[in-house]
Amino acid sequence: xxxxxxxxxxxxxxxxxxxxxxxxxxxxxxxxxxxxxxxxxxxxxxxxxxxxxxxxxxxxxxxxxxxxxxxxxxxxxxxxxxxxxxxxxxxxxxxxxxxxxxxxxxxxxxxxxxxxxxxxxxxxxxxxxxxxxxxxxxxxxxxxxxxxxxxxxxxxxxxxxxxxxxxxxxxxxxxxxxxxxxxxxxxxxxxxxxxxxxxxxxxxxxxxxxxxxxxxxxxxxxxxxxxxxxxxxxxxxxxxxxxxxxxxxxxxxxxxxxxxxxxxxxxxxxxxxxxxxxxxxxxxxxxxxxxxxxxxxxxxxxxxxxxxxxxxxxxxxxxxxxxxxxxxxxxxxxxxxxxxxxxxxxxxxxxxxxxxxxxxxxxxxxxxxxxxxxxxxxxxxxxxxxxxxxxxxxxxxxxxxxxxxxxxxxxxxxxxxxxxxxxxxxxxxxxxxxxxxxxxxxxxxxxxxxxxxxxxxxxxxxxxxxxxxxxxxxxxxxxxxxxxxxxxxxxxxxxxxxxxxxxxxxxxxxxxxxxxxxxxxxxxxxxxxxxxxxxxxxxxxxxxxxxxxxxxxxxxxxxxxxxxxxxxxxxxxxxxxxxxxxxxxxxxxxxxxx
Amino acid sequence: xxxxxxxxxxxxxxxxxxxxxxxxxxxxxxxxxxxxxxxxxxxxxxxxxxxxxxxxxxxxxxxxxxxxxxxxxxxxxxxx
Numbered sequence: 001x002x003x004x005x006x007x008x009x010x011x012x013x014x015x016x017x018x019x020x021x022x023x024x025x026x027x028x029x030x031x032x033x034x035x036x037x038x039x040x041x042x043x044x045x046x047x048x049x050x051x052x053x054x055x056x057x058x059x060x061x062x063x064x065x066x067x068x069x070x071x072x073x074x075x076x077x078x079x080x081x082x083x084x085x086x087x088x089x090x091x092x093x094x095x096x097x098x099x100x101x102x103x104x105x106x107x108x109x110x111x112x113x114x115x116x117x118x119x120x121x122x123x124x125x126x127x128x129x130x131x132x133x134x135x136x137x138x139x140x141x142x143x144x145x146x147x148x149x150x151x152x153x154x155x156x157x158x159x160x161x162x163x164x165x166x167x168x169x170x171x172x173x174x175x176x177x178x179x180x181x182x183x184x185x186x187x188x189x190x191x192x193x194x195x196x197x198x199x200x201x202x203x204x205x206x207x208x209x210x211x212x213x214x215x216x217x218x219x220x221x222x223x224x225x226x227x228x229x230x231x232x233x234x235x236x237x238x239x240x241x242x243x244x245x246x247x248x249x250x251x252x253x254x255x256x257x258x259x260x261x262x263x264x265x266x267x268x269x270x271x272x273x274x275x276x277x278x279x280x281x282x283x284x285x286x287x288x289x290x291x292x293x294x295x296x297x298x299x300x301x302x303x304x305x306x307x308x309x310x311x312x313x314x315x316x317x318x319x320x321x322x323x324x325x326x327x328x329x330x331x332x333x334x335x336x337x338x339x340x341x342x343x344x345x346x347x348x349x350x351x352x353x354x355x356x357x358x359x360x361x362x363x364x365x366x367x368x369x370x371x372x373x374x375x376x377x378x379x380x381x382x383x384x385x386x387x388x389x390x391x392x393x394x395x396x397x398x399x400x401x402x403x404x405x406x407x408x409x410x411x412x413x414x415x416x417x418x419x420x421x422x423x424x425x426x427x428x429x430x431x432x433x434x435x436x437x438x439x440x441x442x443x444x445x446x447x448x449x450x451x452x453x454x455x456x457x458x459x460x461x462x463x464x465x466x467x468x469x470x471x472x473x474x475x476x477x478x479x480x481x482x483x484x485x486x487x488x489x490x491x492x493x494x495x496x497x498x499x500x501x502x503x504x505x506x507x508x509x510x511x512x513x514x515x516x517x518x519x520x521x522x523x524x525x526x527x528x529x530x531x532x533x534x535x536x537x538x539x540x541x542x543x544x545x546x547x548x549x550x551x552x553x554x555x556x557x558x559x560x561x562x563x564x565x566x567x568x569x570x571x572x573x574x575x576x577x578x579x580x581x582x583x584x585x586x587x588x589x590x591x592x593x594x
Numbered sequence: 595x596x597x598x599x600x601x602x603x604x605x606x607x608x609x610x611x612x613x614x615x616x617x618x619x620x621x622x623x624x625x626x627x628x629x630x631x632x633x634x635x636x637x638x639x640x641x642x643x644x645x646x647x648x649x650x651x652x653x654x655x656x657x658x659x660x661x662x663x664x665x666x667x668x669x670x671x672x673x674x
Contacts, residue, residue: 038609039606039609039610039611042611042645043609043610043611043646044611045611046611047611047612047646047647048611048612048613140647143611143645143646143647163605185602185605186602212613213613214613215609215610215611215612215613215616216608216609216610216613216616217609217610217611217616249613249617250613251613251614251617327656328654328656331654331655331656332654335614335618335654336614336617502597502598502601504598504601505597505598505601505602505604505605506601507601507604507605507608510605
């Protein structure tokens with residue numbers, strides 16, 4: 001079967017912040033650049049980012065990139081690579097100012113500078129006192145950012161392939177990446193994008209969990225493609241959670257609800273936080289509240305048919321206060337829980353928000369894998385940036401507003417590295433004869449299978465397994481069972497069946513292909529989490545508690561290392577954390593406390 | 595509405611930038627869309643083409659939908 005081949009200098013998969021930022025570098029360097037996206041670029045999930053982007057501009061008060069670096073290393077619970085963190089924090093001012101020049105409508109001070117607001121974890125003078133470092137555009141920072149960068153790309157003649165789904169990475173026998181196969185949704189046609197540089201900017205995969213704040217689009221397509229091409233996934237056990245998302249929907253309920261007097265209750269209506277945090281109770285820190293909720297659910301005191309959520313009760317508060325101080329919460333209850341929160345408590349559950357791990361990259365944006373004892377062997381022609389990549393700057397936990405910074409810095413860096421490599425004169429390498437065969441076979445199998453697994457049911461089984469066994473607070477026995485269960489779900493995920501066999505706009509087929517990506521991420525997460533026998537950052541285990549020897553359960557002697565999950569045989573290896581910054585002294589290990 | 599046209603609309607409703615819209619629009623497609631007249635369906639297609647934040651403000655009632663063409667359908671989605 002003859003498959004059309006489109007030739008580009010660079011192909012970028014994903015048109016969120018990281019993809020658009022790297023496309024600017026490539027197109028403005030005069031390289032023929034294609035960007036593939038499942039949706040129109042300004043409908044990427046970056047749009048949902050509200051908080052802002054961190055940069056030590058010092059517009060509101062004194063600030064310095066070394067202070068930002070300190071906060072990031074501490075936030076990462078020392079699992080972040082300090083060379084990459086220095087690179088990012090130092091570059092922050094440059095990428096924010098560039099964005100301003102692209103037309104980003106940042107909030108401003110009276111004298112016209114970019115206004116900066118405070119944000120949790122942003123401190124001056126190495127953890128001394130809060131500093132205003134976050135640059136925002138009202139509550140639409142991500143949205144404004146995408147629009148500014150999209151316009152810039154249009155001007156630079158970037159070619160967009162909108163409503164196209166990338167299917168598989170193409171590698172030759174020597175391991176060089178030569179592009180991707182992709183499917184045009186409108187026709188169902190599979191095409192080869194033959195490129196000299198391939199950049200993944202596909203975002204996170206938060207949809208592996210039952211409760212997730214991520215939009216449905218976050219199916220980890222880049223991670224799935226990388227895994228199928230034999231690239232290991234790094235630090236996949238680390239996922240950031242919010243304590244209170246609407247059970248079954250994932251929509252966030254602001255932590256301000258507990259601040260205003262909201263009370264968490266279990267199935268017997270008990271105010272259970274009194275047992276876990278007798279003083280702070282429901283106002284305890286985010287991790288303490290999340291762990292308490294997870295423990296109540298695990299021990300059978302959850303609510304509902306599946307006993308899988310707890311209740312957030314504000315029925316004792318004055319309705320006028322709720323409507324005034326917590327605008328939107330009443331509507332969220334009605335729309336997403338079918339509950340009038342003035343009269344009934346809201347069902348809530350710890351909810352997945354951000355993926356710290358991903359495709360292993362150097363801070364230059366080049367994808368790196370272990371080979372012959374070198375952990376940082378470059379995969380020629382392959383780059384990644386943003387949430388799908390692991391540089392690693394977030395380590396075990398991401399500092400607030402560093403996600404938008406990550407996609408700007410590493411989107412640009414991946415673009416710059418690709419430009420540099422391409423200017424060195426690499427020609428298109430020959431495509432292997434079977435370049436599209438794997439993708440065509442996957443589609444044919446899904447289309448042709450009879451008596452296979454239902455996509456929706458398989459996805460639900462995966463999401464339930466991940467939520468129950470690898471959620472915000474983890475238990476050794478549950479993780480062990482979780483590994484067995486997710487490997488069972490994996491079998492179903494490779495046996496999917498769809499009823500609709502049409503070529504044009506076959507959303508059932510697209511969702512089946514997404515499911516094959518999700519399961520790679522779910523499996524990597526579960527196996528990596530089971531293997532890491534300490535608590536660190538967002539990975540918190542019941543059997544690795546806070547002791548004098550191991551404060552917060554963190555064990556630097558054995559576990560100060562990155563996980564590398566190999567999708568080829570489900571095995572794990574570890575690589576050292578880079579504790580050596582580029583130009584400054586390392587941030588020395590200490591207990592992470594706020 | 596032809597199958598392909600409907601499926602394209604479906605994709606544009608189930609893959610939004612905001613989770614709130616994914617859920618709300620998927621629900622409406624499953625419980626309510628079929629009851630619309632062909633003209634109303636055309637209006638819904640236009641509505642689904644809006645920017646996510648503006649659309650969510652209307653559907654959540656944060657801002658009132660002041661466009662008489664869209665107002666009835668916004669009200670119907672809010673009830674679905």
